[in-house]
Amino acid sequence: MPIRRFVKTLAASTMCLIVVTSCSGGAASPTAADAGDPVRGGEIVYSYNTDAQSVDPATCAVGIGLAPCQAIYGALLYLDVANNEFEPGMAESVTSADGKVWTLKLRPGMTFTDGTPFDAAAVEYNWNRILDPANLSPGAATASRLKWAVIDPLTVEITSAEVNYRLELAFTEELAFIASPTALQQMGRDFGNSPVGAGPFTFTSWARGTEMVLDRNPNYWDQPRPYVDRVVMKTIGADDQRFNALQAGEVDVMTVTLGKYADRARDAGMSVTQADLLGGGGVRLAQRGALADPDVRRAVSTLIDNDQMIAAVFPGEKTAATFAAEGTELYDPEATWPKRDVAQAQKTIDDYRARNGGEPIRLRYVTVAGSPLLAQVSEMLQAQIEEVDGIEFEIAALDGAAFASALNAGDWDLIVSGLGGANGERLYRVFHTNGTANNSGYSNPVVDAALDTTHSSNDPDEVNAAYKTAIRELMNTGAYKFWQPATTRLLSPSNVGGLEVAYQYWFRPDLAWVNQ
Known part of the structure; x- marks a missing residue:
């Protein structure tokens, strides 16, 4: 069996030279499933509550869209969520001596499924197409x-505008997916209906909102x-329906965030693979309109009662008390978050309106x-926030594609949100003034200075201290409020093996197998 070597992220590494490298593949890290050794054949039916918004490599790196794109294209690098370590993928290595100039080496002999x-x-x-x-x-x-710049057929040299020791995460997500240029040119706008990659699976069909079918790439x-x-990949909105489908054998792997389903799965003799991520299930607050006033934003954030939300919508689940587990x-x-104070919030809102x-x-x-569940969350948020006179709370429930569009456009005041992973670089992306995923408009000099340190420093203690400074300020200023810790759980029958949590709600399908 191939061997995979793991390389620590920079935040956990004291090496001056940053290297992500490998030999020719590797074994999956241990999971909760006890399915024996990997075997070939069979199929895995996976289910989550949301459909992908795109399979175009330029636009799919948002939410559940990461899942099919990773399967179709592979990723230049992977992040092992359980260990917060980067691993090689379609790229054999990514190296930098100074955090500014990086060298990406591809594996030799790879071809897209169209033969190019x-x-x-x-x-x-x-990457030019992304621009x-x-x-x-x-x-x-x-x-x-x-x-x-292309140095040779297997080498790309990348120069960052500033020192950034956290750049690897980009090669696992928004810059990770490489499609056939020939197919992109030939198909134009139709490419998303028949994508061509070099990943472990090929695209077969997609009934939007229902299911997507991916078949094995024999030349991976x-x-x-x-x-x-x-x-x-089956889209089933309700957790109960997904779990019933899992018990009935109609689904082999389901993703869920609630611990009660993991308990039920264990009681039924199933396997549970889980990972703690950064942040949790909650909302981000924009810095626009009335929420551009820091006092108003903080007041609205404090109106969200975590304990009440858990008791009403997620009974029996753990309440998030701190930012990181x-x-x-x-x-x-x-x-920790500021305490709920309805009277003070009312005064703040009254003063702003006056x-x-x-x-x-x-x-x-x-x-x-x-x-x-998300509908119940919406109703509870509305009740909590409208407890203060002078606020009108509109709920806009959108399908996957419309949601992704609204998220990226910043067309919201509050939005259901997690941070999307386990790596601290997510904080820079989402909350730094110049963060690539900062679609809320949030801007805070204390947060910016701390997160700048995470890019410029290669000292793990200094980086972690800077992250903690940023987190405290984010919580105090009401930028992000979550009530449920971010734990992703993959539930499966015991004959499914090789499951690892990937991205936020996905797994590595190239590592998984099923004993039939």
Whole structure:
């Protein structure tokens, strides 16, 4: 079996030279499943509550869209969520001596499924396409801060506008997915209906809102992977319905965040693979309109009652008391939210309205349609926030594509949100004034200075201290409020093996197998 070597992230490494490298693949890290050794054949049916918004490599690096793109294209690098370590993928190595100039080396001999070469020119073509404003790529902000040059068919040199020791995360997400330039040119706007990559699976069909079918790529570089012949992604909005489908054998892997389903799965003899992520299930607050006033934003944030939300919508689940889970490197027992004070919030809202013509404050809350739990969350938020006179809370429940569009456009005052992973670099992306995923408009000099340190420093203690400074300020200023710790759980029957939590709600399908 191939061997995979793990390389620590920079925040946990004291090496001056940053290297992510490998030999020819590797074994999956241990999971809760006890399915024996990997075997070839069969299919895995996976289910989550939201459909992907895109399979175009320029636009899919948001939410659940990461899942099919990782399967179709592979990723230049992977982040092992359980260990917070970067691993090689389609790129054999990524190195930098100074955090500013990086060298990306591709694996030799890779081809796209249309027979064309997966080479440095293909990487250049895809990254140039990300920069094209016509493609509305969420990766454009990252790409615009980089310059790249093809050195030889397997080498790309990347120069960052500033020192950034955290750049690797971009090669796992927004710059990770490389499609066939030939297919992109030939198919144009139709490419998203029939994408061509070099990843472990090929695109077969997509009934939007229902299911996507991906079949094994027999020419994938890391043979004998992928082990299964087919992956089917089913969209089932309600957790109960997904769990019933899992018990009935209609689904092989389901993602859930609630611990009660993990308990039920264990009681039924199933396996549970889980990982603690950064942040949790909650909302981000924009810095626009009335919420641009820091006192108003903080007041609205404090109106959200975590204990009440858990008791009403998620009974029996753990309430988030701190930003990072105990036992993780960013855990800080002093990082807590301000206490709920309805009277003070009412005074703040009254004062703001008196200064601004007396009109009510209208807040647009954007959430994902089709999930009964998220609908309950919306109603509870509305009740909690409208407990103060002078606020009108509008709920906008959108499908996956519309939600992604609204998120990227910043067309919201509050939005259902997690941070999307385990790596601290997510904080820079989402909350730094110049963060590539900062679609809330949040800007805070204390947060910026701390997060700048995480890029410029290669000292793990200094980096972690800076992250904690930023986290405390974020919580105190009401930028992000969550009530449920971010724990992703993969539930499966005991004959499914090789499961690892990937991104936020996905797994590595190339590592998974099923004993039939």
